[in-house]
Amino acid sequence: MSQQDIKVPDLGGADEVEIIEIIASEGDSVEAEDPILTVESDKASVELPAPAAGKIVKITAKVGDKVKEGDVIGTLEVSGGGDSADDGDGSGDAKAEKDAKAENDDKTDSEAKASDDKPAPKKAKSSGGSRKETVKVPSLDGFDNIPVIEINVSEGDSVEQEDPLVTVESDKATMEIPSPFKGKIGKILVKEGDKLSEGSDLLEMTVVADGDDNGDDEDDGAEQDASAGKESGSGQSGSSSGKAQDSAPQSQPQPQGSTYEPPSPGTKVHAGPAVRKLARELGADLTRVKGSGPKGRIIKDDVHAYVKSQLQQAQQGPGVGTGSGIPGVKLPDFSQFGEVEREGMSRMMAATATNMQRSWLNVPHVTQFDEADITEMEAFRKAQKTAGEKKGVKMTPLPFLLKACAAALMELPQFNVSLDMERKEVIRKKYVHIGIAVDTPHGLMVPVIRNVDQKGLWELAAESAELAQKARDKQLKPAEMQGACFTITSLGGIGGTAFTPIVNTPEVAILGVSKAAMKPVWDGKAFEPRLMLPLSLSYDHRAVNGADAARFTNLLTQLLGDIRTLLL
Numbered sequence: 001m002s003q004q005d006i007k008v009p010d011l012g013g014a015d016e017v018e019i020i021e022i023i024a025s026e027g028d029s030v031e032a033e034d035p036i037l038t039v040e041s042d043k044a045s046v047e048l049p050a051p052a053a054g055k056i057v058k059i060t061a062k063v064g065d066k067v068k069e070g071d072v073i074g075t076l077e078v079s080g081g082g083d084s085a086d087d088g089d090g091s092g093d094a095k096a097e098k099d100a101k102a103e104n105d106d107k108t109d110s111e112a113k114a115s116d117d118k119p120a121p122k123k124a125k126s127s128g129g130s131r132k133e134t135v136k137v138p139s140l141d142g143f144d145n146i147p148v149i150e151i152n153v154s155e156g157d158s159v160e161q162e163d164p165l166v167t168v169e170s171d172k173a174t175m176e177i178p179s180p181f182k183g184k185i186g187k188i189l190v191k192e193g194d195k196l197s198e199g200s201d202l203l204e205m206t207v208v209a210d211g212d213d214n215g216d217d218e219d220d221g222a223e224q225d226a227s228a229g230k231e232s233g234s235g236q237s238g239s240s241s242g243k244a245q246d247s248a249p250q251s252q253p254q255p256q257g258s259t260y261e262p263p264s265p266g267t268k269v270h271a272g273p274a275v276r277k278l279a280r281e282l283g284a285d286l287t288r289v290k291g292s293g294p295k296g297r298i299i300k301d302d303v304h305a306y307v308k309s310q311l312q313q314a315q316q317g318p319g320v321g322t323g324s325g326i327p328g329v330k331l332p333d334f335s336q337f338g339e340v341e342r343e344g345m346s347r348m349m350a351a352t353a354t355n356m357q358r359s360w361l362n363v364p365h366v367t368q369f370d371e372a373d374i375t376e377m378e379a380f381r382k383a384q385k386t387a388g389e390k391k392g393v394k395m396t397p398l399p400f401l402l403k404a405c406a407a408a409l410m411e412l413p414q415f416n417v418s419l420d421m422e423r424k425e426v427i428r429k430k431y432v433h434i435g436i437a438v439d440t441p442h443g444l445m446v447p448v449i450r451n452v453d454q455k456g457l458w459e460l461a462a463e464s465a466e467l468a469q470k471a472r473d474k475q476l477k478p479a480e481m482q483g484a485c486f487t488i489t490s491l492g493g494i495g496g497t498a499f500t501p502i503v504n505t506p507e508v509a510i511l512g513v514s515k516a517a518m519k520p521v522w523d524g525k526a527f528e529p530r531l532m533l534p535l536s537l538s539y540d541h542r543a544v545n546g547a548d549a550a551r552f553t554n555l556l557t558q559l560l561g562d563i564r565t566l567l568l
């Protein structure tokens with residue numbers, strides 16, 4: 001056994017490449033040529049292979065590092081006779097160098113080769129200012145039978161010269177075949193999985209002629225020249241004409257963007273250069289994109305789908321664990337601590353979770369606490385017991401709260417609004433519909449009582465009891481849960497002294513009610529036993545300021561403290 005440095009081999013002329021993925025880990029046993037890491041040159045992503053079989057002792061490079069030929073990226077304990085021990089001259093890397101060189105040939109050479117060896121696009125038919133061409137596979141740096149892993153275009157697509165047409169992947173490199181022309185894609189002659197070699201027919205396209213391209217009138221040879229000079233490029237990499245160089249469609253695997261945001265450490269991203277470029281352009285973090293291609297490879301459709309879902313989430317507000325820009329909570333394997341079982345969330349639970357998180361993340365919450373003296377209100381309420389039995393309706397504190405809140409919403413209309421942050425507008429509501437949070441065996445539901453300001457206490461008692469029962473029986477219609485201006489959540493029948501409810505967006509305030517309790521209250525001369533009702537008003541501080549919140553709870557305590565004022 002001996003140790004040798006793992007060095008970056010000849011990169012086919014590329015000065016510096018960026019490490020985009022570390023494939024092998026310390027302690028891994030590798031065979032000769034097993035991929036150790038992936039680099040992205042200006043032409044392709046290439047896997048750098050192990051120079052010999054052995055065990056990875058350490059990897060000193062990291063994702064994002066820029067490396068060049070000869071740089072040490074790690075140490076390998078070579079298995080076997082140790083004959084490949086590094087002698088310092090890099091000879092142990094010879095094979096890797098050869099492989100990498102073969103796959104990532106010098107750009108200048110490739111361009112020269114493109115001009116020399118490129119199968120000439122076959123002229124099919126001329127039509128006005130455009131013509132049909134069959135695009136063929138260019139030189140693949142000596143490789144053949146490389147499978148197509150992604151078709152980057154569809155029939156009917158308009159492409160610019162050098163736009164990627166298909167992506168092929170050898171066992172070590174991913175390359176894109178660029179369009180030699182600007183034009184419209186016709187019939188695609190290959191499919192994913194097909195193996196391509198230089199000269200294979202790739203697709204048909206209608207080439208859009210430049211304004212000064214009158215190649216239609218010329219013979220094949222002349223047209224070829226025109227095409228070489230204006231569209232397909234001369235490919236004369238040795239030419240001193242910078243213009244020709246600039247416009248040359250290089251029928252070789254194409255350069256990719258130069259900036260690359262390294263994925264989170266330890267996250268492997270399997271994606272070709274075009275996909276990485278697209279992700280960079282769209283600002284998509286590929287480590288978050290699920291690949292649907294072969295072996296989980298990320299394809300362009302995956303990036304588009306990811307970006308679309310992110311946009312949808314952004315429009316709807318952040319979802320649970322995603323879209324908020326806040327990293328999701330990573331779950332440990334709970335079974336290591338004891339027995340567990342998993343159960344799918346009900347739709348209602350999932351919807352409630354999403355709504356709660358959306359509200360929590362979107363709304364700057366503040367909660368104002370107060371207490372209402374409901375001693376008289378309770379005496380009145382209890383006095384209605386017989387009347388209630390006759391009517392078949394139970395009078396609970398809730399109808400009084402509804403009535404008081406309706407009055408407060410009318411007196412302080414800044415609570416009866418929604419915010420349209422996109423249009424920077426406040427939407428004022430001229431109606432008073434109030435939601436009541438109902439605890440049901442299948443989750444929290446919020447039916448809405450309409451026009452609370454126009455209804456009497458018995459009507460509100462009957463309607464709230466009916467809606468609560470419907471909620472428990474899962475009988476609520478969607479319309480019965482929509483349109484609230486404000487919500488009351490009463491835990492008074494259960495207990496507690498205070499809590500901080502979450503605003504039911506797009507409303508801007510919610511009243512939490514806790515259990516009323518007898519308390520000694522100083523009346524200026526003595527302590528009196530009074531029934532005090534704890535109120536917790538959470539509000540959206542963008543819409544409502546603290547002073548208004550204090551006014552709102554003040555008003556509630558006055559109204560509930562003397563229910564005659566509800567009639568005024």
Ligand code: COA
Pocket residue numbers: 396397398399436437438439440444468489490491492493494513514515516517533
């Ligand atoms: N203080 C003391 N007692 C109270 C009270 C309060 N704030 N509010 C209600 N009570 C009493 C009622 O008077 C009744 O007692 P009684 O039978 O002796 O007259 C008892 O508690 C039960 O009342 P309840 O059935 O809860 O009626 P309600 O009209 O007050 O409330 C709902 C109806 C639908 C709001 C209620 O049943 C409910 O579901 N609350 C939970 C809401 C929730 O889960 N919120 C949390 C959201 S995160």
